[in-house]
Amino acid sequence: GSGAFMKEIEEAFKLARIMVEIGVQAGREVIAVLSDMDQPLGCTVGNALEVKEAVATLQGQGPPDLEELSLTLAAYMLVLGEKAPTLTAAHSQVEEMLRSGAGWQKFREMVAAQGGDVAYLDDPGKYRCAELQVPVLAGETGYVMAIDAEKVGLAAMRLGSGREKAGDKIDHSVGVVLCKKRGDQVAAGESLAILHANDSYRLAAARDLLLSSYHIGTQPPSLKPLIMGVVTRDGEQRWA
Structure with missing residues (x-):
């Protein structure tokens, strides 16, 4: 996959x-x-x-x-x-x-x-939480047909959960929480995922990548x- x-x-x-x-x-x-x-x-x-x-x-x-x-x-x-x-x-x-x-x-x-x-x-709850927890909203109503797992991973990396290059510091508090997965029904304006971030610049880049990982269709997919x-x-x- x-x-x-x-x-x-x-x-x-x-x-x-x-x-x-x-x-x-x-x-x-x-x-x-x-x-x-x-x-x-x-x-x-x-x-x-x-x-x-x-x-x-x-x-x-x-x-x-x-x-x-x-x-x-x-x-x-x-x-x-x-x-x-x-x-x-x-x-x-x-x-x-x-x-x-x-x-x-x-x-x-x-x-x-x-x-x-x-x-x-x-x-x-003792773990440090990210300062920003921002929902990524669906732009249309339908069913989640697919989620590009590689893009989701890259979005998390952009937030700082992984290294883009050697020497980068890892932020253990950031990442992605998926609210909708393949086969789920979603309405326009509903949360697809929540981004946990500590940097607004990184947040913007991760949001665009995460949103592009979701593919919404009109009919439920075969699972x-x-x-x-x-x-x-x-x-x-x-x-x-």
């Missing part, structure tokens, strides 16, 4: 097969899961914003697509680690860990073990599966 390293599906499967073969030749079991990157995963792009979203997901309150992909990857890891006999059993295990709060508590333990301050996990395929040493499965 637009936000992926390999933007065409056949090229993505080709790379996946190569990576799996490298692992197999090194004596490792490897599974490659191909997921849709034709729009951002979840609803946030930016450092602190994404941490807050990850915390919400571990607490069972995250975006459905981020939760689905996280559960899928965790389930495959259990199968690879021989902690579950089947993918179905593994998925049940990780879902129970999420619903019970065990996954969240383990994450807190991991952060503490590495010297992190878990107070920021228990209260994400693609989030998990597009899986490649293993025995072959591949495709759902898109």
Whole structure:
């Protein structure tokens, strides 16, 4: 998809097969899961914003697509680690860990073990917020047909969440929060996204880029599966 390293599906499967073969030749079991990157995963792009979203997901309150992909990857890891006999059993295990709060508590333990301050996990409001939080409004009524994930990432970078060149300072508080995603209905004047910024000049450039990433149509689009395929040493499965 637009936000992926390999933007065409056949090229993505080709790379996946190569990576799996490298692992197999090194004596490792490897599974490659191909997921849709034709729009951002979840609803946030930016450092602190994404941490807050990850915390919400571990607490069972995250975006459905981020939760689905996280559960899928965790389930495959259990199968690879021989902690579950089947993918179905593994998925049940990780879902129970999420619903019970065990996954969240383990994450807190991991952060503490590495010297992190878990107070920021228990209260994400402790993170510094951007001074400016400005909505990007839809110019027309319709359905979100597509979101160019690469442009959204570039918009976040323009705000300062990433480096345009070596030596640039990263601003951990800035980024993008998506209010509408592919398939959502939107009215003219309604918020497509919220830009979190600390610089009005950067804000203007990011706004134009973000607005151009949205494509609005009159009919709802056909939705693609989030998990597009899986490649293993025995072959591949495709759902898109």
